[in-house]
Amino acid sequence: MENKDRERDALTIGIGCYGANAVAAVMSAVMGAELAGRGSIGGFAVLAVLDEDDAFQHTSVQRGGVSGLKILDAWQSAKTAAIISSGPDRPEPLVQFLPGQSGVGLVAGHRLPNSLNEGGVPVNRAVLQLLERGQAPQDAIDHVLNAEPEMDAGLIALSAQGVIGWANTRRVARRPDIGVATKIEADRGFALLLNSIFSNHASCAELARCLGDLAWGALNGTQEAHGFLRLDEPVALRPAEQDRVHIDVRGSIVALETANRALLSGQHAFRSVVYGAPQVLCDGKPIGHAATELYARIDEGVAYPSERLVERTMIVRRG
Numbered sequence: 001m002e003n004k005d006r007e008r009d010a011l012t013i014g015i016g017c018y019g020a021n022a023v024a025a026v027m028s029a030v031m032g033a034e035l036a037g038r039g040s041i042g043g044f045a046v047l048a049v050l051d052e053d054d055a056f057q058h059t060s061v062q063r064g065g066v067s068g069l070k071i072l073d074a075w076q077s078a079k080t081a082a083i084i085s086s087g088p089d090r091p092e093p094l095v096q097f098l099p100g101q102s103g104v105g106l107v108a109g110h111r112l113p114n115s116l117n118e119g120g121v122p123v124n125r126a127v128l129q130l131l132e133r134g135q136a137p138q139d140a141i142d143h144v145l146n147a148e149p150e151m152d153a154g155l156i157a158l159s160a161q162g163v164i165g166w167a168n169t170r171r172v173a174r175r176p177d178i179g180v181a182t183k184i185e186a187d188r189g190f191a192l193l194l195n196s197i198f199s200n201h202a203s204c205a206e207l208a209r210c211l212g213d214l215a216w217g218a219l220n221g222t223q224e225a226h227g228f229l230r231l232d233e234p235v236a237l238r239p240a241e242q243d244r245v246h247i248d249v250r251g252s253i254v255a256l257e258t259a260n261r262a263l264l265s266g267q268h269a270f271r272s273v274v275y276g277a278p279q280v281l282c283d284g285k286p287i288g289h290a291a292t293e294l295y296a297r298i299d300e301g302v303a304y305p306s307e308r309l310v311e312r313t314m315i316v317r318r319g
Contacts, residue, residue: 010152011086011097012040012196014108015211017219018162019188022081023049023071025219028228029192030066030083032214034310035292037197037207042310043088045069046098048106049078054160056102060094067310080158082108099124105131109155110193111172117148127157138165145169154178154193166191179208183216190215201277201291210291210315225319229253229280231296231305231312237263243278245290245314253294256303268298270306280316288318 013033017025026047034042042065048058057075061068065085075081084098096114099122100106107113107124114122121129123144130140137157145155145167154168164184172178175195182191192212199207213224229245231253240257248254256273258264263271273296277289294314296303305312 009090010111010196011084011090011113012110013086013192013194014082014084014098014110014113014154014156015190015192015215016082016106016108016156016158016164016166017188017190017215018080018158018164019219020079021219021221022079023047023076025190025215026081026083027066028218029190029211029215030085031310031313032211032226032315033085033194033197033207034065035313035315036199036202036210038199039197040087041065041085041197043086044090044094045083045085046094047071047081047083048095048098048100048108049075050080050100050102050106050160051075051078054103056100056106058095058098058100062090062094063088065310067308079162080106080160082106082156082158084108084110084113096122097124099128101128101132103160104128105137105157105159107131107155107157109153110195111152111154113153113155115148115151115153117144123148123151123153124155127155131157131159136165137163138167141165141167156191156193162187162189164189164191166193168193177204179204179206181208181212181215183212188219190219214315223318225317226291227251227316227318229290229314229316230309231294231303234302234304237273237298237301237303239264243274243276245274245278245280245294246284247280247282249282251316256294263298264301266300270295271298273298273303288316291315291317
């Protein structure tokens with residue numbers, strides 16, 4: 001029973017980003033996990049930033065995932081951001097899982113990142129204390145986690161100067177269900193850790209790479225192997241021999257073809273519109289395949305987008 005409780009309490013995803021679009025990048029990665037993954041995801045979430053004055057700010061929800069977060073417009077310019085998320089109803093205060101300090105940095109992670117070390121200090125806070133003393137993020141994480149190799153934790157640290165460090169303990173690194181993605185350049189970068197988030201079409205390691213594409217695309221403003229498509233306006237369904245998705249250059253869905261004739265009439269409260277990796281076309285030219293389903297309210301053959309962003313979004317796998 002104790003092991004089951006431990007797994008239920010463990011947190012499944014954390015990401016930290018530095019760069020001009022850091023908030024959009026961390027949001028994109030976790031939304032991607034909610035779309036593509038199965039498991040303990042889409043419940044509680046904490047977003048933390050160092051704002052333009054390097055002040056530590058945070059917001060959180062117990063249920064609803066990243067779509068439920070209330071983000072101030074001023075935070076969109078933050079260059080340092082992190083999210084930690086998992087299933088719902090975790091112990092308050094939720095910021096214990098993602099501590100930060102103004103002018104110093106943020107510490108995210110996964111599994112049990114607030115586990116106590118031998119001195120009775122949560123390891124995420126122990127790393128933050130070392131950052132405050134001027135230690136580099138990677139050195140701080142290595143110092144703390146090397147002293148606790150069998151602790152069930154992985155950590156990501158970001159300094160206010162844009163330096164990123166990350167590591168899993170030896171215990172977590174042995175797990176078969178972990179994923180890691182990271183990419184760091186001179187003025188931007190991210191590190192992502194996940195566990196126990198499963199996909200029908202990808203391993204945890206492959207899922208992490210997909211989420212890394214979403215983060216890097218938002219952070220760098222580039223088109224990566226995976227990206228988002230969104231149903232922003234009502235779209236009429238067209239009968240076809242196979243499902244297909246038509247988009248414009250911005251990634252907005254402009255037409256939907258379906259082989260499910262039942263969707264062309266009547267009312268359907270919340271249905272899968274396209275399924276089975278349908279082809280995606282932009283201006284009539286194939287660009288890839290959908291990696292997730294699209295759900296919508298359907299009324300007499302017209303698909304209406306949901307108010308929640310995550311519910312009107314799907315992932316495309318280009319190529």
